[in-house]
Amino acid sequence: xxxxxxxxxxxxxxxxxxxxxxxxxxxxxxxxxxxxxxxxxxxxxxxxxxxxxxxxxxxxxxxxxxxxxxxxxxxxxxxxxxxxxxxxxxxxxxxxxxxxxxxxxxxxxxxxxxxxxxxxxxxxxxxxxxxxxxxxxxxxxxxxxxxxxxxxxxxxxxxxxxxxxxxxxxxxxxxxxxxxxxxxxxxxxxxxxxx
Amino acid sequence: xxxxxxxxxxxxxxxxxxxxxxxxxxxxxxxxxxxxxxxxxxxxxxxxxxxxxxxxxxxxxxxxxxxxxxxxxxxxxxxxxxxxxxxxxxxxxxxxxxxxxxxxxxxxxxxxxxxxxxxxxxxxxxxxxxxxxxxxxxxxxxxxxxxxxxxxxxxxxxxxxxxxxxxxxxxxxxxxxxxxxxxxxxxxxxxxxxxxxxxxxxxxxxxxxxxxxxxxxxxxxxxxxxxxxxxxxxxxxxxxxxxxxxxxxxxxxxxxxxxxxxxxxxxxxxxxxxxxxxxxxxxxxxxxxxxxxxxxxxxxxxxxxxxxxxxxxxxxxxxxxxxxxxxxxxxxxxxxxxxxxxxxxxxxxxxxxxxxxxxxxxxxxxxxxxxxxxxxxxxxxxxxxxxxxxxxxxxxxxxxxxxxxxxxxxxxxxxxxxxxxxxxxxxxxxxxxxxxxxxxxxxxxxxxxxxxxxxxxxxxxxxxxxxxxxxxxxxxxxxxxxxxxxxxxxxxxxxxxxxxxxxxxxxxxxxxxxxxxxxxxxxxxxxxxxxxxxxxxxxxxxxxxxxxxxxxx
Numbered sequence: 001x002x003x004x005x006x007x008x009x010x011x012x013x014x015x016x017x018x019x020x021x022x023x024x025x026x027x028x029x030x031x032x033x034x035x036x037x038x039x040x041x042x043x044x045x046x047x048x049x050x051x052x053x054x055x056x057x058x059x060x061x062x063x064x065x066x067x068x069x070x071x072x073x074x075x076x077x078x079x080x081x082x083x084x085x086x087x088x089x090x091x092x093x094x095x096x097x098x099x100x101x102x103x104x105x106x107x108x109x110x111x112x113x114x115x116x117x118x119x120x121x122x123x124x125x126x127x128x129x130x131x132x133x134x135x136x137x138x139x140x141x142x143x144x145x146x147x148x149x150x151x152x153x154x155x156x157x158x159x160x161x162x163x164x165x166x167x168x169x170x171x172x173x174x175x176x177x178x179x180x181x182x183x184x185x186x187x188x189x190x191x192x193x194x195x
Numbered sequence: 196x197x198x199x200x201x202x203x204x205x206x207x208x209x210x211x212x213x214x215x216x217x218x219x220x221x222x223x224x225x226x227x228x229x230x231x232x233x234x235x236x237x238x239x240x241x242x243x244x245x246x247x248x249x250x251x252x253x254x255x256x257x258x259x260x261x262x263x264x265x266x267x268x269x270x271x272x273x274x275x276x277x278x279x280x281x282x283x284x285x286x287x288x289x290x291x292x293x294x295x296x297x298x299x300x301x302x303x304x305x306x307x308x309x310x311x312x313x314x315x316x317x318x319x320x321x322x323x324x325x326x327x328x329x330x331x332x333x334x335x336x337x338x339x340x341x342x343x344x345x346x347x348x349x350x351x352x353x354x355x356x357x358x359x360x361x362x363x364x365x366x367x368x369x370x371x372x373x374x375x376x377x378x379x380x381x382x383x384x385x386x387x388x389x390x391x392x393x394x395x396x397x398x399x400x401x402x403x404x405x406x407x408x409x410x411x412x413x414x415x416x417x418x419x420x421x422x423x424x425x426x427x428x429x430x431x432x433x434x435x436x437x438x439x440x441x442x443x444x445x446x447x448x449x450x451x452x453x454x455x456x457x458x459x460x461x462x463x464x465x466x467x468x469x470x471x472x473x474x475x476x477x478x479x480x481x482x483x484x485x486x487x488x489x490x491x492x493x494x495x496x497x498x499x500x501x502x503x504x505x506x507x508x509x510x511x512x513x514x515x516x517x518x519x520x521x522x523x524x525x526x527x528x529x530x531x532x533x534x535x536x537x538x539x540x541x542x543x544x545x546x547x548x549x550x551x552x553x554x555x556x557x558x559x560x561x562x563x564x565x566x567x568x569x570x571x572x573x574x575x576x577x578x579x580x581x582x583x584x585x586x587x588x589x590x591x592x593x594x595x596x597x598x599x600x601x602x603x604x605x606x607x608x609x610x611x612x613x614x615x616x617x618x619x620x621x622x623x624x625x626x627x628x629x630x631x632x633x634x635x636x637x638x639x640x641x642x643x644x645x646x647x648x649x650x651x652x653x654x655x656x657x658x659x660x661x662x663x664x665x666x667x668x669x670x671x672x673x674x675x676x677x678x679x680x681x682x683x684x685x686x687x688x689x690x691x692x693x694x695x696x697x698x699x700x701x702x703x704x705x706x707x708x709x710x711x712x713x714x715x716x717x718x719x720x721x722x723x724x725x726x727x728x729x730x731x732x733x734x735x736x737x738x739x740x741x742x743x744x745x746x747x748x
Contacts, residue, residue, distance in 0.1 A: 106233055106316065108356030112433045115353055120468055136217065136234055143352035155225045166213055170206035172346045174474040175353070186202035189481055190347055190422070 027130070027150035030138075030160055038150075040076055040097060055099060058083050065091060078130070081109035089121050098123060100146075102131035111144045118145035119176035135159045139167035143175050143182075169194050196259055196566065197342050197488045199307045207304045210311060210350065214238045215297040222293075237317055237355065239310025240296055244618045249288045249296060250313040251303060255323035255341040255365070256284030256569040256576075260556040263567055265306045267552035273299055278552065280537060280545040282609060282660055283362070284322050284569040285313055289616055311349060316357045318348035318429070323365045324372045325570035328489055329532050329578040331524040335392055337365035337384045339486040340421055343477065347422055354429050358436035359444035361429070362401075373571060374687035376400045376409045377663055379446045380428060385415065392418045398428060398458070399450030404655040406662035406693040407447040410455040412462055418482060420466075423475040427465035431458070492564040492579055497529030501582035507589075514589050516638060517600030522585065529582055533563070535575040535592060536599040536607060540636035541629050544610040545573035554595035562588045572648075573609055574602065605647040605714065606632040609660050613653030613670065614677075620653035622670020622677040623703070627651055630707045635714070644714055647728040650685075663687035665729045666713060667694040668706065679706040681713065683740060684732045697737055698745050709744055716743040 029038040040053045045060065049068070055076035061068065068075060076097030077088060088095070098117060100110035110129065117123040128148040129141050135156040138149060151157050159166075171182060171192035178195075185193035199207070214234070221231040235241075241248040251266070258266075266286055270278045273295050274288045281287055291299060303309055313320050321341045328336040344363060348354065354361075364373040367384040375381025381397035394416045400409030416424050432446045435453070450458050469475060508515040522531040535555060537545050547555070555575055559567045562584045563577035570576055580588055592598040601607050608631060611617065613624030628651055635641055650664030654671070661667030667682035678700035685694025701709045714728075720739055721731045732740075 105230070106356050107438055108353070109434055109438075111353045111356065112430050116430075119472060134230060136230075137356070140350075140352040140355055155220075166216060168206065168209045168213055168350055170202055170209055171352075172206065172349045173351055176472055176474060186200065187484075188202075188346070189478055190343075190475070191202055 027152045028157055029148060030151050031126075031148040035157075035161070042078075053096070055097065058088060061091075061095075062087060065094075069094065076126075076128075079113065081107060081113070085113050085116060085121075092117075092121055092123050092125075095123075095125060097126040097128060097148075099128040099130050099150075102129060102133060102137075105132040105134045105137055107132075111141065114141070114144040114146055115175060135164065136166060139165060143171065143177060145175075145177070167194070196257060197254075197307075197485070203307070203346075204304070206349070207307075207309050207311075210238075210309070211297060211300045211304060214300065218293065218297060233315055233356070236315035237312060237350075238296075238300070239313040240293070241314060242618070243289065243616050244614075245616070246290050247293050247296070248616070249291050249299060249310055250281070251286050251288070251308060251310045252313045252320040253284050253286060253308075253569050254320060254345045255327065255338045256325045256571070257327075257338065258567040258569065259306075260560045260565040260567065262306045262308055263552050263556040263559070265302060265308070267549040267556065269299055269302060270549040270552065277546055277548045279543075279612065280547065280569050280573050280575070282571050282573060282658065283313075283320060284325070284571055285320055286569070287612075289612075314360070315355075316359050317355045317361065318344075318351065318357075319360055319362045321345045321348070321363045321365070322373055322378075322571060324367060325568040325576050326372060326523060326532050326578065327365075327367055327568075328491060329525055329530075330368055331526045332368045332370055333526065334386055335367050335384050336486070336489050337367040337382070338489050339482065340382070340384065340394075340418070341365050342485055342488070343421065343482070344425065347425075354433060357429075357433055358438045359441060359446075361432070361446065363425075369689060371687070371689040371691070374660075374663060374691070376689075376691035377402055377406075377660075377687055378409065380425065381409050382421075387415050394418070394421065396424065398462070399447040399455075400691070401445050401447040402657035402660060402662045403445065404442060404657070405445075405448065405451075406657065407451060408691050408693065409447075410450060410459075412455075412459045419477045419479065420470070421477060423469045424462075424466050426475060427462050427469050430469075431461045431465050435461075491527070492566070494527050494530060494564075494579060494581075497581045497583055499528040501529070501585070504582045504585050507586035513598075513600065513638075514586065516642065517589055517598060518585060520600045520604060521602040522580075525579070527579075531580055531582055531585070533577040533580045533585070533588065534570070534602040535577065535597050536601050537574050537597075538601060538607050538632065539596065539599050540606060540632045542632070543625050544608050544628050547575075551595050551597055554591065554597065558588055558591045558595075561591075572607065574607070600638075601641060603646050603648070604641045605635045605644050605649060606641055607648070608632060609648070609650040609664070611652050611654075611659035613651075613659075617653065617658075619656055620670070621655075621672035622653045622679065624651040624653035624659055624668075624670055627668060627670070627679065627703065627706060631710055634707055634711055643724075644718065645724060645727055647714070648686075649710070660687065661685070662693045663691070664694055665732070666710060668710070669700075671700065673700070677703050679703065681706075681709060681744075683713070683737060684729065686729055695737060697741055712743050713740050716740050 053074040074096035078099045129146045130150040182192040239250045279287045364375045364378040365382045377400045383395040396413035397409035521534040568576035610628040614620040650660045651668040652659035652661040669680045680700040682694030
């Protein structure tokens with residue numbers, strides 16, 4: 001798993017770009033320990049694929065993958081929790097971003113999909129959590145391999161902007177995470193501490 | 196017993212601090228109740244009918260005397276002077292204030308306990324045979340594996356938001372004292388022909404509104420693959436379990452709808468994938484290191500036949516009955532396992548006062564190597580008692596009001612909290628249990644009836660395990676009236692069976708009499724005292740009982 005180029009998502013002391021206080025229409029992207037501008041464009045089902053980085057639903061990606069291969073800009077794929085990840089697996093080398101969806105924060109399917117993507121398929125691009133992304137689940141999501149988070153929930157944005165990251169930094173299970181994130185700790189083979 | 200190291204202490208402390216922060220954010224309104232609910236549940240905090248309830252985990256039902264004293268302290272300080280031992284070997288406190296809960300968790304952490312994973316849609320507290328490590332019929336102690344599973348499943352990043360709750364139970368003997376076939380995963384520790392340890396694996400058992408017996412998915416899983424295999428099962432379930440209807444979300448429904456053969460294939464395929472990374476393989480030296488924590492205590496040699504015991508037996512009928520019912524053979528000659536009944540006649544099954552908990556802690560210290568077990572039948576067990584010490588122990592139990600010699604008898608009833616506490620219940624179950632235990636309470640009558648397990652649930656969620664009762668009672672609401680349905684022939688042992696409904700239900704006034712009719716019918720038709728109630732039901736079927744209850748058709 002050391003081939004994975006995952007970036008730690010520790011909250012940086014220099015967190016910037018706290019979102020506006022009013023109810024946000026657009027999710028804010030938490031990545032690299034700060035809120036960052038999102039260079040990706042989500043493509044509507046029947047809209048033309050833009051020039052720049054384009055994020056497509058899985059079905060469209062699969063249907064148009066040959067035409068898409070001619071593009072020079074990065075491609076991203078949104079996979080819904082009831083879609084089959086293995087259909088995407090053969091083409092992951094052409095994909096720079098996979099976005100997995102949490103329809104509700106209590107729906108943990110995307111957590112399993114994330115681990116399969118990272119650990120089984122060796123996906124090394126950006127792995128983005130979308131949907132009902134809340135602060136209390138984010139440390140768990142990161143342990144499953146997510147390194148970018150689309151955040152709508154206002155209290156979650158505030159907490160992140162304030163440098164909060166409610167992790168329990170004693171891990172009792174190995175997840176195949178790369179060494180810059182988690183290192184063996186203690187005497188047991190399954191225990192880890194943040195790297 | 197397992198002892199926390201620095202890492203474990205750090206973990207529990209950090210987890211408590213995390214929850215304290217979540218409580219504060221809930222109290223400030225930043226977290227909605229919907230957002231807070233799964234967080235508090237994973238820390239053992241329920242919202243009941245009248246108050247918050249805290250369910251403290253007792254991993255695989257093993258407690259030390261100092262831990263039991265801390266439970267007594269919590270009952271005394273933060274509750275109303277008692278606690279309730281549950282069918283999952285845990286203890287519930289019914290009246291704590293939300294503001295006190297972080298302090299209670301600190302107190303628990305000081306004796307290496309917590310309330311983690313005692314609720315929520317995660318891997319729940321792992322249970323095991325309450326006689327583990329001491330029973331004469333055991334192949335090996337399953338608790339080291341239960342401890343490994345407890346650790347591995349704690350705050351699991353992938354499996355904390357499952358479709359529904361998930362329960363594991365382990366045994367190490369052919370006699371199933373942990374109802375493993377009624378669990379999401381049941382594991383029986385075995386040796387193969389070469390003497391190597393491993394597990395027979397069952398998946399998809401459960402009770403609730405759709406009771407199912409688990410399917411065997413593996414005859415023999417080598418011990419080093421335990422975590423890899425369980426992870427494979429969990430992943431198949433997490434990805435495919437139903438999330439559209441919480442009543443169809445348990446793995447038993449997935450197994451049922453997918454088919455046992457296909458689900459086995461999926462689990463095995465996932466297992467092969469998990470094995471490729473190798474990170475979950477358990478090194479032999481690590482299994483042995485954890486197992487060393489559970490090494491049997493060095494028990495002083497005692498005579499296999501105790502003259503003190505024989506003299507006391509001859510002296511007191513009550514004592515003799517207690518020994519016959521509540522003492523089980525130990526693997527060490529001269530010792531026994533003692534069941535402490537929490538089912539006094541007319542009492543509330545599973546309840547113990549702070550003074551009783553203190554008394555048990557003291558008696559365990561004196562007579563049982565400071566070790567105590569909680570059984571899934573809502574009793575306590577002292578696992579290492581010298582036969583010579585039984586008379587003195589019995590005297591101590593009498594003083595504490597804990598000397599009922601009714602283990603496994605008709606008054607040893609399992610019962611859910613019911614409408615007296617629970618927000619889900621349709622009916623009271625405690626008063627029904629109390630009524631039945633008074634009806635059958637006379638020692639001679641109990642003895643005559645012999646082994647008979649009555650289990651009572653106050654609603655269809657089946658927390659009182661009525662499906663597995665030789666006689667099961669299910670309280671339902673019929674147009675505003677509490678009605679109790681009777682099932683016969685259920686069993687939670689190695690010959691697991693779901694009880695069958697015998698006919699229309701009975702009112703709370705009539706249900707006690709109906710159960711008496713069933714028991715009297717059994718006494719009349721049995722082939723002798725050696726034929727138990729369950730054996731008789733299996734032999735004759737429902738007809739004679741139906742006729743006795745409802746008249747000939």
